[in-house]
Amino acid sequence: MTPAIYLTRLSMSDKLLRLFNGIRSDAGAAELDSIDDDAKLRDDLGFDSLELAVLAVKIEAEFGVDVFEQGIVLTVGELRGRINE
Amino acid sequence: MNDKPFFVDPVGGRAVTYADFGRDVKDTTIGSDDFTPKGCYELFKVLLAAILSGSSLRIIAGPLGEKVSEDVEREFHLAQSKNSGSEVRSVGKREVQAAQQEKQSGMISESRGGSRGPVSNPLVADDLLNAIKQSVCRIGVQTSGTTAEPKIVQHGAESLVRTVRSGPSHADDVWGFAFHPAHFAGIQVFLQALCNRNTIVKLFGLDVSVAHRAIDSYQITHLSATPTYLRLLCGQSSADTSQGANAPIHQRVHPHVRRVTMGGETADDHLLQQISKTFPNAKTTNIYASTEAGALLYSGDGQFEIPESLRGRVKIIDGQLAVHRSLLAESFCANIDEEFFLTGDFVENQSEDSQKFSIKSRDSNVINVGGYKVNCQKVESLIEQMPEVVQARVFGKSNSVTGELVCCEVFATAGSCVSVKLIRDRLGDVLNDYELPRIVNLVDLIQTTLTGKKVR
Numbered sequence: 167m168t169p170a171i172y173l174t175r176l177s178m179s180d181k182l183l184r185l186f187n188g189i190r191s192d193a194g195a196a197e198l199d200s201i202d203d204d205a206k207l208r209d210d211l212g213f214d215s216l217e218l219a220v221l222a223v224k225i226e227a228e229f230g231v232d233v234f235e236q237g238i239v240l241t242v243g244e245l246r247g248r249i250n251e
Numbered sequence: 252m253n254d255k256p257f258f259v260d261p262v263g264g265r266a267v268t269y270a271d272f273g274r275d276v277k278d279t280t281i282g283s284d285d286f287t288p289k290g291c292y293e294l295f296k297v298l299l300a301a302i303l304s305g306s307s308l309r310i311i312a313g314p315l316g317e318k319v320s321e322d323v324e325r326e327f328h329l330a331q332s333k334n335s336g337s338e339v340r341s342v343g344k345r346e347v348q349a350a351q352q353e354k355q356s357g358m359i360s361e362s363r364g365g366s367r368g369p370v371s372n373p374l375v376a377d378d379l380l381n382a383i384k385q386s387v388c389r390i391g392v393q394t395s396g397t398t399a400e401p402k403i404v405q406h407g408a409e410s411l412v413r414t415v416r417s418g419p420s421h422a423d424d425v426w427g428f429a430f431h432p433a434h435f436a437g438i439q440v441f442l443q444a445l446c447n448r449n450t451i452v453k454l455f456g457l458d459v460s461v462a463h464r465a466i467d468s469y470q471i472t473h474l475s476a477t478p479t480y481l482r483l484l485c486g487q488s489s490a491d492t493s494q495g496a497n498a499p500i501h502q503r504v505h506p507h508v509r510r511v512t513m514g515g516e517t518a519d520d521h522l523l524q525q526i527s528k529t530f531p532n533a534k535t536t537n538i539y540a541s542t543e544a545g546a547l548l549y550s551g552d553g554q555f556e557i558p559e560s561l562r563g564r565v566k567i568i569d570g571q572l573a574v575h576r577s578l579l580a581e582s583f584c585a586n587i588d589e590e591f592f593l594t595g596d597f598v599e600n601q602s603e604d605s606q607k608f609s610i611k612s613r614d615s616n617v618i619n620v621g622g623y624k625v626n627c628q629k630v631e632s633l634i635e636q637m638p639e640v641v642q643a644r645v646f647g648k649s650n651s652v653t654g655e656l657v658c659c660e661v662f663a664t665a666g667s668c669v670s671v672k673l674i675r676d677r678l679g680d681v682l683n684d685y686e687l688p689r690i691v692n693l694v695d696l697i698q699t700t701l702t703g704k705k706v707r
Contacts, residue, residue, distance in 0.1 A: 192671040192689075215621060219652035220689045234651040 178229075178246065185224045189217050203243030211242075225249065256450045258292050261457065261465035267292065269448060281306040284391075287433075291453050294432040295441050302388045302408055309391035309403055312433035380417050380446045383408050392435045404543055404580045412442050414538075414546040421447040427466060427508075429454045429476035429484075436514050436540060440475045449473075459484055463503045471505070474530070475512040478522055479697070479705050482635060483642050483662075485525040506532050514538040514546070519632040523553060539610070541594060544574050555598075556607045567608065572596045618647030618655045620685045625657055630686055631705075633678050634659060639667035644697045644705050645688060659688035662697050669693065 179201065187197040195212060207213050213221065222234045225245075233239055233248040259266040267275075272295070279300035284307050288294035294310070301308040386408040393403055426444045428451045430437030437455075444451045452469045454462045454476075462484060465471070476484070508530040518537050526535055539548035539555055547565060548555040557565050564575035573591040598608040616628045631645040642662040647655035661669045671691050678687065698706050 192675065194672075215652055216656075216685060216689060219621075219650045219656045222650060222652050223648065223656060223690055232651050 178249065181228055182225075182242070182245070185221065185228065186211060188224070189213065189220055192220075193217060201242050203241065203246065205242045206240055207242070207245070208240075255448060257445075258295065259450060259452045259469060260292075261452060261454075261461060261468065272296070276300050276303070281308060284309045285311055287311045291428060291432040291437075291451075291455065294438075295445075295451075298390070298438065298441070299445070301390065302383055302386045302411075305387040307389040307391075310393060310433045310438075311403075312393045312431060380412060380415060383412055383442070383446070390438075392438065393433060406545070406580050410545055410580060411438060412446070414439055415443050415446050417446045421449065423472070424449045425470055425472045426451045427454045427462075427471040427474040427476075428452060429462075429474060429480050431455060435545070436475065436477075436538075439546065463505075466505050466508065467503075470507050472507060472509045473512070474508055474510070474533075475514070478513050478518040479642075479699055481511070481513060481518075481526060482522055483697070485522070485529040503529065505530050508533045510534050510536065512536045512538060514540050518553060519628075520553060521632060521636050539572075539596075541574075543580055543592065544578050544594075545580070547574065547578065554607045554609050562606070566591070567598055567600065568593065570597050570599075572598050572608075572610070618657070620647075620655050620657060621653040623683070623685045625655075625686050627657070630657065630659075630678075630682060630688065633681060634661070634674060634688070637669070637674070637677055639663055639669050639673070642697045646706070648690065653685075656690065657686060657688045658690040658692075660692050660694045660697060662695065663693055 183198065183201055186201060190197060190212070193212075198211075201211075205211060207218060207221075218234070222232060226232050229249045231249050231251070233245055236248075239245050239248060254268050254270065256266045257269045257272040275296050276299050279296050281297065281301050281304060286297055286308055288297065288310065298308065298310070300306075388408050389405050390408070390411060391403040391405045421443075424444070424447060426440055426449055428437065428440060430440060432438075432441075432455070441451065443449075450469070452465055452471055454465060454474075457465065466474070509532060511526055511530050511533045513535070514537070523535060526533070535551060537550040537553065537555075538546050539550070540546040547561065548557065550556070561578075564578055566573055568591060572594045574594060575591055576589075579592055597611045599611045600608045612626050612628050616626055618625050618627060625647070627645040627647065631643050634640055634643040634645065640661055641664055644660045646658055646660075648658045650656040659674070663669045669691060671687075671689060674691065675687055
């Protein structure tokens with residue numbers, strides 16, 4: 167991994183973490199310190215369908231991609247993959 | 252009598268008298284059918300010229316914004332330089348009040364005091380209202396575009412003045428003009444004021460603080476506006492009258508306003524309470540009107556009743572207010588096949604056999620979130636009751652997960668921060684989870700259509 171790619175990944179992780187924590191905070195849930203790619207959006211991060219809808223809006227605003235347009239996304243890794251497509 | 256102010260623009264304190272207005276109407280020729288007014292005065296002048304000459308005119312709403320005042324002012328200056336008799340001067344509160352004392356003595360007669368000498372005033376008429384009714388003009392008015400692309404609906408003169416009431420009891424009225432000048436309701440306010448020789452004070456497009464000052468300065472007695480405008484004007488109005496005109500904007504009280512008329516949107520109980528605090532002596536009337544049908548129903552308490560004269564021609568079909576084609580503008584009527592026109596306004600009866608009902612929502616106010624119907628207007632009304640909120644706009648945003656998502660723009664009180672979490676904390680007990688706004692943006696201005704209604 168080159169330093170440039172490493173920086174890009176870090177930036178996306180930070181942004182995703184900030185978006186996740188913003189939604190969790192609105193719902194009154196504790197903020198996360200970190201996320202890993204295997205984390206499940208519903209089971210591990212606790213997002214219901216309305217929070218996933220908000221996540222879709224915020225990710226589209228941040229990255230310009232509607233990650234749920236082509237179907238459901240289960241994990242953080244899949245989410246990252248959709249953004250990178 | 253002809254020195255009575257016809258139109259006042261509070262920005263710059265400019266005014267034009269009835270005599271000047273009569274001359275300007277006479278000098279106006281109607282060119283092409285399509286006309287996009289740049290300001291209130293220009294519309295009044297061209298519209299009346301079209302009516303009195305029996306011409307066709309299509310009024311196209313265009314953006315006015317802050318330029319309205321500048322355009323009117325420039326227009327006055329141009330008139331002054333072109334015609335020395337067309338005076339431009341400042342008219343203050345005292346002059347408007349003095350003019351109010353004059354008794355109505357007929358319609359505009361020949362000019363006096365103008366250096367152009369006596370003119371054959373086009374408005375000489377013993378009964379201007381009847382003269383207008385007899386006109387063969389065709390006036391096209393654009394719909395607001397709240398629920399669809401704006402369209403032009405043509406009216407004859409009689410339909411334009413159907414709601415005008417004239418007589419000595421209206422002689423002292425001073426109108427605050429708060430509609431976009433191309434709005435159908437704005438045209439009706441103009442004609443109501445004109446037929447009673449009342450002064451019109453322009454409020455549309457002014458800052459709230461300037462509008463409050465103008466209502467006081469010119470002793471406005473009648474105000475007609477959309478609920479959206481009144482929400483902004485009344486804000487979080489309190490009943491504290493101790494500070495009078497020095498009170499902060501949100502505490503301004505105007506005891507001299509005798510009537511507040513609303514139209515174009517539904518008004519909730521909270522707004523009615525705000526209005527009663529800001530205008531404690533005003534009788535409040537909510538008019539149900541549309542560009543297609545004109546003014547149809549009136550309400551003082553949010554409950555409309557179909558009057559005896561309209562029963563059978565206005566009724567409720569599948570929960571929706573429906574209007575018989577005989578009540579519609581001719582040009583619009585020609586485009587529909589059905590006997591009744593469904594207005595898109597959903598109503599709620601007090602009881603099955605009751606003729607009384609309240610407007611619950613327009614179909615555009617209802618969005619679908621994950622299969623659940625959400626009434627944006629209901630959510631908006633609750634948010635606007637929060638002390639941190641001056642005005643809100645709730646709307647649906649297309650979403651790939653839930654179909655639509657409830658979003659909200661908030662114009663907050665100074666120093667307040669309104670968030671998704673704050674709204675959830677305050678309204679979580681009265682709204683379902685899917686009704687709570689999930690995206691909240693703080694804005695300096697709530698977006699409205701050209702005619703002053705909130706955009707959905």
